[in-house]
Amino acid sequence: MAVLSGYRIIELAGIGPGPMCAMLLSDMGADVARIDRMADAGLGISAETKFNFLNRGRRSIALDLKQPEAIEALLKMVERADALIEGFRPGVTERLGLGPEVCLKRNPRLVYGRMTGWGQEGPLAHAAGHDINYIALSGALGSIGRRGEGPVPPLNLVGDFGGGALYLALGVVAGLLEAQKSGKGQVVDAAMVDGAASLMTAIYGLRASGIWSEHRGDNILDTGAHYYDVYETKDGQYVSIGSIEPKFYEELLTLSGLKNEELPRQNDRAKWPAMKERVRALFKTKTRAEWCKIMEGSDVCFAPVLSMDEAPEHPHNRHRGTFVESGGVRQPGPAPRFSRTPSKIQRPPARPGEHTEEALSDWGFSASDLARLRECGAIARK
Numbered sequence: 001m002a003v004l005s006g007y008r009i010i011e012l013a014g015i016g017p018g019p020m021c022a023m024l025l026s027d028m029g030a031d032v033a034r035i036d037r038m039a040d041a042g043l044g045i046s047a048e049t050k051f052n053f054l055n056r057g058r059r060s061i062a063l064d065l066k067q068p069e070a071i072e073a074l075l076k077m078v079e080r081a082d083a084l085i086e087g088f089r090p091g092v093t094e095r096l097g098l099g100p101e102v103c104l105k106r107n108p109r110l111v112y113g114r115m116t117g118w119g120q121e122g123p124l125a126h127a128a129g130h131d132i133n134y135i136a137l138s139g140a141l142g143s144i145g146r147r148g149e150g151p152v153p154p155l156n157l158v159g160d161f162g163g164g165a166l167y168l169a170l171g172v173v174a175g176l177l178e179a180q181k182s183g184k185g186q187v188v189d190a191a192m193v194d195g196a197a198s199l200m201t202a203i204y205g206l207r208a209s210g211i212w213s214e215h216r217g218d219n220i221l222d223t224g225a226h227y228y229d230v231y232e233t234k235d236g237q238y239v240s241i242g243s244i245e246p247k248f249y250e251e252l253l254t255l256s257g258l259k260n261e262e263l264p265r266q267n268d269r270a271k272w273p274a275m276k277e278r279v280r281a282l283f284k285t286k287t288r289a290e291w292c293k294i295m296e297g298s299d300v301c302f303a304p305v306l307s308m309d310e311a312p313e314h315p316h317n318r319h320r321g322t323f324v325e326s327g328g329v330r331q332p333g334p335a336p337r338f339s340r341t342p343s344k345i346q347r348p349p350a351r352p353g354e355h356t357e358e359a360l361s362d363w364g365f366s367a368s369d370l371a372r373l374r375e376c377g378a379i380a381r382k
Contacts, residue, residue: 002029003341007176008363010035010077010084011058012098013352016131016156017164017192018087018115019054024169026057027334027343033359035074036352038064038380053331055349061360062353063378070378071097077363078103078110082179083172085113090120100187110185111175115168117159119191131159131192138163138196143203147217147224163195220244226275227252227266230305237288241279242301251299256282353380 007030011022026032034055040062063070075098078084084103086093093099100112114120117129124137135141135158136151145152171188179185203221206212218224227243243252249266253259256279264271283291288304295302306314312323312330324333327348334343356379357370365373373379 001341002027002343003338004173005029005341007031007082008080009033009172010074010081012084012086012088012093013037013060014087014115016054016087017160017168018085020161020165021085021113021115021168021172022058023054023056024165024334025172026346028338029341029343029346031362032058033077033363034058034060034350035065036060036062038062038070038353040352049349049351050327050329052349053329056326056331057346058350059347059355059359060350060352061356062380063356065096065098067376067378069373069376073360073365073369073373073378074098075103075106076365077360079107080364081107081110082176083111083113085115085168085172087115090116090125104185104187108184109179111172111179111188112185113168113172113175113188113190115164115190115192117192119194120189131156131164134159134163134192135196137193138200139204140196140200143200143216143222145216145222147215149216151216158199159192159196162199163197164190164192167195167198224269224272225267226272226279229276229279231280231283233286233288233291234284235287235289238305239283239288239291239295240303240305244301248299248301255295255298255300258282356380357382 004025007025009022009025009030009032011018011032011034013019013034013036022032022034063074065071065074078098086098094101100114103110103112116125117134118124118127132141132153135153138159140158141151141153143151144154168188168190171190175186175188203212206219207214212219213224216222220228223229225244227241227249230238230240232238241252243249246266250259253263258278264275286294291302292304296304304314311317317323321333323330324345325331326345329348334345337343360370360373360379361367370379374381
């Protein structure tokens with residue numbers, strides 16, 4: 001039994017943060033039924049299917065949501081569901097006849113999770129956007145980059161996955177807990193711009209206190225400080241240093257060989273640029289492997305900068321089982337970890353519609369129900 005075993009969740013198929021939220025809930029044991037488009041069903045298992053890691057763990061049901069019978073079938077599933085998540089623009093599910101008002105009328109305990117970039121209302125609510133736009137508006141993107149250079153997009157980790165998927169997952173689980181007490185469901189409005197802003201809470205606090213400069217590359221955490229940065233090594237690789245606390249900084253000075261030099265105070269910001277050049281030159285005197293031998297496992301707050309091919313092979317990640325194999329493909333494993341009810345990948349990614357009749361049967365549809373849905377074209381014929 002995993003921590004969310006016994007919960008039934010409907011996922012209206014989308015891209016990016018919605019599927020990742022569903023993946024997290026599935027890894028934790030929830031029975032997540034992914035509702036795919038009928039047009040995508042019956043295509044067979046392509047070579048790409050097994051690499052679509054965000055779709056792992058769920059069974060796929062293909063419905064033609066242009067058919068009234070398919071809408072009614074989905075609403076029948078809603079009656080038995082604990083939660084539903086969707087990632088369309090505001091108003092789309094309402095036009096389909098699957099909006100929160102309709103669904104909560106069918107199941108008053110339902111937690112209805114909505115994932116958008118800009119939120120359900122506001123001047124930009126109906127505009128298109130991507131991760132880079134949401135983190136730009138939140139102040140996050142403008143804060144990431146080196147001195148004298150432009151902002152650097154941190155992949156799509158901050159908006160789509162940090163500010164989106166994780167906040168939707170938290171909102172859905174919190175809604176499920178509250179529904180157990182009140183007997184009532186509710187709508188979770190998870191907007192990536194809100195989540196990205198929330199992730200910046202500590203930085204906004206530093207800015208309000210006057211500690212944080214608005215200039216990129218001028219602060220402790222944005223490569224301004226010489227003791228919090230990445231450095232190239234002799235062999236063209238990189239290492240990361242995060243020696244913020246004084247005792248960790250002392251360890252850095254000791255193990256790097258700088259201890260006996262006449263140095264400025266750690267937080268003399270006027271001297272940071274000169275110290276950055278000194279440390280940069282120092283790390284180029286040894287290979288990454290040599291620095292690992294000196295610093296890895298110490299209190300310097302050190303780690304080699306690994307490629308995606310190298311990371312799964314690092315001894316710490318191997319010991320922890322941070323990466324696992326599922327469906328014959330190595331990928332990041334479930335997180336976080338639970339001592340009594342461990343998470344696991346329930347199944348490899350499915351092709352659209354792969355489990356339509358099997359899953360519908362488990363959700364309470366009879367053989368005659370399935371025959372009727374096939375006959376009217378709401379689901380594919382066998």
